[in-house]
Amino acid sequence: MRFDALELAGAFMVRPERHADERGWFARTFCRDEFTARGLLADFVQCSASFNARRGTLRGMHFQRAPYSETKLARCTRGVVFDVLLDLRPRSRTFRCWHAAELSEENGVAVYIPAGVAHGFQTLTDAAEVFYQITERYVPGSSSGVRWNDPAFRIDWPIRPPILSDRDGGYCDYHEGEWT
Secondary structure, eight states: OEEESSTTOOOEEOOOEEEETTEEEOOOOOOHHHHHHHTTOOOOOEEEEEOOTTTTTTTEEEOOOTTTTOOOEEEEEEEEEEEEEEEEOOTTTTTTTTTEEETTTTTTTEEEEEETEEEEEEEESSHHHHHHHEESSSOOGGGGOOTTTTTTTTTOSSSSSSSSHHHTTTOOOOTTTTTT
């Protein structure tokens, strides 16, 4: 695996090294030793998957509030998604910055999302699936988010209008000092 640091502090693209032959390919997608050697959290306590039937579906921008903040490792296992990380850590040098990347079943790339960074994605194909490994259990009262089109962040989503849940469409705009 290759770990490519992103502009967002503590975030990485994790690229599998595929070994191919006439049968197809094989690649490691996770190795606790390689993650911990880089100082990354590797104690995943929960795995989740998200299936999205239609192109243009947008899920996000999600995070869990302290003390249940979660680190995630997310990859697209079917189709293609426009994946977005948004730094909501007030003491981070990249606070309020975002990073986007295309994740697909073809490229096999995963994104390492540190605690305090909101995550979301928009499907670029029908029948897209995202698989998550998560360091904290889901705690409904701690689950939160910011609005996908909040002008404070100006995320450049590729498909408008998106297909949204009521929950994702109803998040409030960011307010200065809210996460301090």
